[in-house]
Amino acid sequence: xxxxxxxxxxxxxxxxxLVIFFVWQLFYAIxxxxxxxxxxxxxxxxxxxxxxxxDGLRTQIFEKERNLVRLNGKVEEIDTQIRDHLxxxxxxxxxxxxxxxxxxxxxxxxxxxxxxxLSYTLSHVPNLHWIVVEDSDELTPSxxxxxxxxxxxxxxxxxxxxxxxKMRYDDPNWTLPRGVEQRNRALLWIQNQxxxxxEGVVYFGDDDNTYDLKIFGEMRKVKNAGxxxxxxxxxxxxxxxxxxxxxxxxHFNAVWxxxxxxxxxxxxxxxxxxxxxxxxxxxFSFDVPRGYQESTFLENxxxxxxxxxxxxxxxxxxxxxHTRTEKPxxxxxxxxxxxxxxxFNSLEAHALGVDN
Amino acid sequence: xxxxxxxxxxxxxxxxxLVIFFVWQLFYAIxxxxxxxxxxxxxxxxxxxxxxxxDGLRTQIFEKERNLVRLNGKVEEIDTQIRDHLxxxxxxxxxxxxxxxxxxxxxxxxxxxxxxxLSYTLSHVPNLHWIVVEDSDELTPSxxxxxxxxxxxxxxxxxxxxxxxKMRYDDPNWTLPRGVEQRNRALLWIQNQxxxxxEGVVYFGDDDNTYDLKIFGEMRKVKNAGxxxxxxxxxxxxxxxxxxxxxxxxHFNAVWxxxxxxxxxxxxxxxxxxxxxxxxxxxFSFDVPRGYQESTFLENxxxxxxxxxxxxxxxxxxxxxHTRTEKPxxxxxxxxxxxxxxxFNSLEAHALGVDN
Numbered sequence: 161x162x163x164x165x166x167x168x169x170x171x172x173x174x175x176x177x178l179v180i181f182f183v184w185q186l187f188y189a190i191x192x193x194x195x196x197x198x199x200x201x202x203x204x205x206x207x208x209x210x211x212x213x214x215d216g217l218r219t220q221i222f223e224k225e226r227n228l229v230r231l232n233g234k235v236e237e238i239d240t241q242i243r244d245h246l247x248x249x250x251x252x253x254x255x256x257x258x259x260x261x262x263x264x265x266x267x268x269x270x271x272x273x274x275x276x277x278l279s280y281t282l283s284h285v286p287n288l289h290w291i292v293v294e295d296s297d298e299l300t301p302s303x304x305x306x307x308x309x310x311x312x313x314x315x316x317x318x319x320x321x322x323x324x325x326k327m328r329y330d331d332p333n334w335t336l337p338r339g340v341e342q343r344n345r346a347l348l349w350i351q352n353q354x355x356x357x358x359e360g361v362v363y364f365g366d367d368d369n370t371y372d373l374k375i376f377g378e379m380r381k382v383k384n385a386g387x388x389x390x391x392x393x394x395x396x397x398x399x400x401x402x403x404x405x406x407x408x409x410x411h412f413n414a415v416w417x418x419x420x421x422x423x424x425x426x427x428x429x430x431x432x433x434x435x436x437x438x439x440x441x442x443x444f445s446f447d448v449p450r451g452y453q454e455s456t457f458l459e460n461x462x463x464x465x466x467x468x469x470x471x472x473x474x475x476x477x478x479x480x481x482h483t484r485t486e487k488p489x490x491x492x493x494x495x496x497x498x499x500x501x502x503x504f505n506s507l508e509a510h511a512l513g514v515d516n
Numbered sequence: 517x518x519x520x521x522x523x524x525x526x527x528x529x530x531x532x533x534l535v536i537f538f539v540w541q542l543f544y545a546i547x548x549x550x551x552x553x554x555x556x557x558x559x560x561x562x563x564x565x566x567x568x569x570x571d572g573l574r575t576q577i578f579e580k581e582r583n584l585v586r587l588n589g590k591v592e593e594i595d596t597q598i599r600d601h602l603x604x605x606x607x608x609x610x611x612x613x614x615x616x617x618x619x620x621x622x623x624x625x626x627x628x629x630x631x632x633x634l635s636y637t638l639s640h641v642p643n644l645h646w647i648v649v650e651d652s653d654e655l656t657p658s659x660x661x662x663x664x665x666x667x668x669x670x671x672x673x674x675x676x677x678x679x680x681x682k683m684r685y686d687d688p689n690w691t692l693p694r695g696v697e698q699r700n701r702a703l704l705w706i707q708n709q710x711x712x713x714x715e716g717v718v719y720f721g722d723d724d725n726t727y728d729l730k731i732f733g734e735m736r737k738v739k740n741a742g743x744x745x746x747x748x749x750x751x752x753x754x755x756x757x758x759x760x761x762x763x764x765x766x767h768f769n770a771v772w773x774x775x776x777x778x779x780x781x782x783x784x785x786x787x788x789x790x791x792x793x794x795x796x797x798x799x800f801s802f803d804v805p806r807g808y809q810e811s812t813f814l815e816n817x818x819x820x821x822x823x824x825x826x827x828x829x830x831x832x833x834x835x836x837x838h839t840r841t842e843k844p845x846x847x848x849x850x851x852x853x854x855x856x857x858x859x860f861n862s863l864e865a866h867a868l869g870v871d872n
Contacts, residue, residue: 179531182538189545196552203559210566217573224580231587238591269748273726273837280729281636370629373636391867392625392844397860398867478867481629486840488748504753511747511754511834 257359258313259288259379260433262346264339265303265367266295266321267501270485272302272513274367279310285376291349293342294318302513315353319345325446329487329495337453339366339426340444350433351440360433361386364426368485375479378430378471385431385463388472393425393482400475407474409465421455422465427480429454429468435461613715614669615644615735616789618702620695621659621723622651622677623857626841628658628869630723635666641732647705649698650674658869671709675701681802685843685851693809695722695782696800706789707796716789717742720782724841731835734786734827741787741819744828749781749838756831763830765821777811778821783836785810785824791817 261282265271275292282290290312294300299318307314319341327336343364350362361382365371378388387409389400394416401409401424414423422429436442442460444453472479490498497503501514509515617638621627631648638646646668650656655674663670675697683692699720706718717738721727734744743765745756750772757765757780770779778785792798798816800809828835846854853859857870865871 179535179538182535182542186538186542186545189542189549193545193548193552196549196556200552200555200559203556203563207559207562207566210563210570214566214570214573217570217577220577221573221580224577224584227584228580228587231584231591234591235587269753270726270837270839273747273839276728277633277637277726280640281633284636284639370626370633372632389863389867391629395845395847395850397625397846397850397864400863476863476866478863481626481867483626483629484842486842489751490753491751494751494753507745507756507832507834508753510832511745511837 256287257361257380258357259285259376259430260291260346260350260354260360260362261288261365262291262293262343262362263365263367264293264295264342264346266338267300267512267514269488269490269498269512271367272306272511274485275303275306275513278365278367278371279306279312281371281373282312283310284373285312288312288376290314291346292316293339293345295321295339295342300513302515306513315349317342317345317349322446329499337444337446337448337450339364340446340453344443347436347443350436354433355437357433357437361430362433362436363430366427366482368483369427370481370483372479374477375472378479381471382430382432382469384435384467384469385429385458385461386469386471387424387429387475388470388480389475389478390425390428391478391481393427398478399423399425399428401468401470403470403475407470409468409470417451420451422458422463423451424454425482426454427482429458431458431461431463435463612643613717613736614713615641615732615786616647616702616706616710616716616718617644617721618647618649618699618718619721619723620649620651620698620702622694623656623868623870625844625846625854625868627723628662628867630841631659631662631869634721634723634727635662635668637727637729638668639666640729641668644668644732646670647702648672649695649701651677651695651698656869658871662869671705673698673701673705678802685855693800693802693804693806695720696802696809700799703792703799706792710789711793713789713793717786718789718792719786722783722838724839725783726837726839728835730833731828734835737827738786738788738825740791740823740825741785741814741817742825742827743780743785743831744826744836745831745834746781746784747834747837749783754834755779755781755784757824757826759826759831763826765824765826773807776807778814778819779807780810781838782810783838785814787814787817787819791819 263275263278265275279290282288290307290310292303292307292314294303294317296318297320299316304316307316321341325336325340347362354360361379363379375388378386387401389398391398393399394414396413396415398413400413402411402413404410412418412423414420417423439461442457444457448456498512504512504514506515619631619634621631635646638644646663646666648659648663648670650659650673652674653676655672660672663672677697681692681696703718710716717735719735731744734742743757745754747754749755750770752769752771754769756769758767758769760766768774768779770776773779795817798813800813804812854868860868860870862871
């Protein structure tokens with residue numbers, strides 16, 4: 161149909177070339193549109209992914225925000241709870257060695273009161289294990305209650321003093337040695353239960369003494385056996401070691417039996433637990449002369465004046481007082497009931513800690 | 517140049533139409549490419565924005581994460597600090613009314629010791645304001661130190677007992693009324709400084725008594741005047757109101773001067789601060805018969821047995837004991853120094869709280 165002679169015309173050839181060029185351009189453009197549309201799809205997918213990620217991040221932020229609010233609430237709550245009255249003592253690590261605070265205790269009018277207020281002092285002390293040993297045939301529920309409420313890690317034991325070693329109500333407190341069976345019970349418990357313990361310090365703390373919280377910081381310094389002044393004891397304002405200029409112990413200022421190896425009160429020293437664990441024979445005894453309990457115990461641990469560590473700022477401060485709670489002036493009938501530990505009405509039983 | 521007759525040929529017209537179609541298509545395609553390229557630029561910009569936002573969100577997450585780690589660390593730190601021995605008392609709100617705990621105190625061998633251990637009890641009590649009033653000519657620095665270390669909100673005052681009303685070292689403790697000037701000083705301070713206070717309770721707490729923390733919960737219940745049993749007081753195991761079956765106070769079990777309007781100890785009651793603020797004349801006095809301080813004060817506040825609130829589980833529990841710290845057996849020379857408050861060496865001064 162197409163007249164072949166026409167192809168020989170120059171303008172027709174040029175025209176056809178132009179058409180081919182346009183067609184080529186057109187294909188190129190269509191191709192480009194296709195690739196751009198693909199690219200657009202990719203980009204839109206990327207945006208979708210990014211938006212999803214963004215949502216994910218926002219969710220994360222929301223959750224973290226919630227955690228922050230929760231934690232802030234908790235911090236504030238704790239803060240309210242402890243404000244004004246926490247950190248009476250500096251912080252310790254969980255790994256700080258424990259103080260094993262041994263308290264022998266016997267039934268009397270103020271036993272519940274004295275243990276109650278002692279628990280409020282000790283509950284300020286971190287890493288302290290309170291070993292309470294009752295002079296009784298069985299554990300007293302009210303004392304278990306004091307220990308529980310104190311939230312102090314504790315061990316509640318009992319050991320009865322033989323009746324021939326018991327004092328009567330009107331005996332002066334020095335008539336017979338006190339707390340012998342109870343301290344030994346605690347020492348044996350330590351030897352049995354804590355044989356693997358490498359660090360720690362053992363202290364004998366009576367239930368009516370008064371402890372400045374600073375004394376517990378001093379106890380933690382004890383490497384061997386530490387010693388410090390004690391207030392209001394032995395008829396003096398302070399009993400204390402007297403130090404040489406070089407810081408070693410020269411003698412003690414005690415006026416009663418100053419010839420004793422260690423003329424000091426039970427409250428005046430603490431020993432490293434390793435000494436207690438390696439000297440199973442170091443116990444208290446009814447068979448030592450009056451006033452020699454401390455000396456005998458310390459000597460059995462291998463302590464000498466020269467290897468004792470003077471603490472409490474080189475024995476210039478008093479952080480423990482040998483306070484004693486006064487025995488109430490009671491009628492003969494009341495003394496009788498107290499001695500027999502019976503015949504109380506329920507309110508009296510609560511006051512004295514003999515209820516359940 | 518172009519042979520016009522050619523235009524009349526049908527195939528040429530068709531051919532030209534085809535060319536125009538292709539050109540149109542080409543322009544359309546180029547147009548589409550341009551718009552797609554613009555769209556691509558927009559999308560890329562969007563992606564850039566989203567990426568930047570994402571980075572921003574990641575930064576936020578990082579910061580929140582850091583905050584969380586910090587807060588977690590703080591919670592853990594606090595936890596370490598308080599573990600085992602916090603929350604001996606239930607929490608209170610910051611708005612819980614205060615207990616104004618008035619402690620009259622006088623110099624003696626165990627003053628520093630007694631105030632020290634009392635501070636460790638009170639420091640467990642939230643929303644308690646401790647008003648310590650010394651029987652002295654000036655404030656004692658060591659007592660200020662005890663107050664400061666206790667972190668208890670406090671007011672430290674002094675008021676000297678007239679010398680003709682002072683007891684000698686060997687006088688029994690009941691010879692003369694105690695703490696008259698000091699309690700009045702505290703009451704006047706409350707009237708002057710807390711006149712705008714609407715809620716709160718006032719309690720007189722001696723420095724050698726023993727307080728179960730539960731007593732502070734009882735105090736917070738006081739609407740008018742609360743009363744409860746006290747252990748080891750008046751030669752008895754417990755002094756207490758005796759209640760009728762309907763819960764009102766019938767009488768008291770005191771054996772000494774039971775005819776007194778309120779035969780109870782200072783430790784046995786607490787009163788609402790509004791009563792103290794509205795009865796400026798309710799003060800203590802040296803001019804009342806022995807044992808009538810409590811009765812006179814309560815009567816001046818307009819309290820009668822019938823409007824007193826029996827607390828401590830209807831007076832079936834003992835949460836406070838009138839313990840007394842024993843006076844040490846001292847030499848005549850030591851008693852002389854104690855009475856004159858002079859002649860102590862620096863260690864004795866520290867034990868007795870007369871150092872600086």
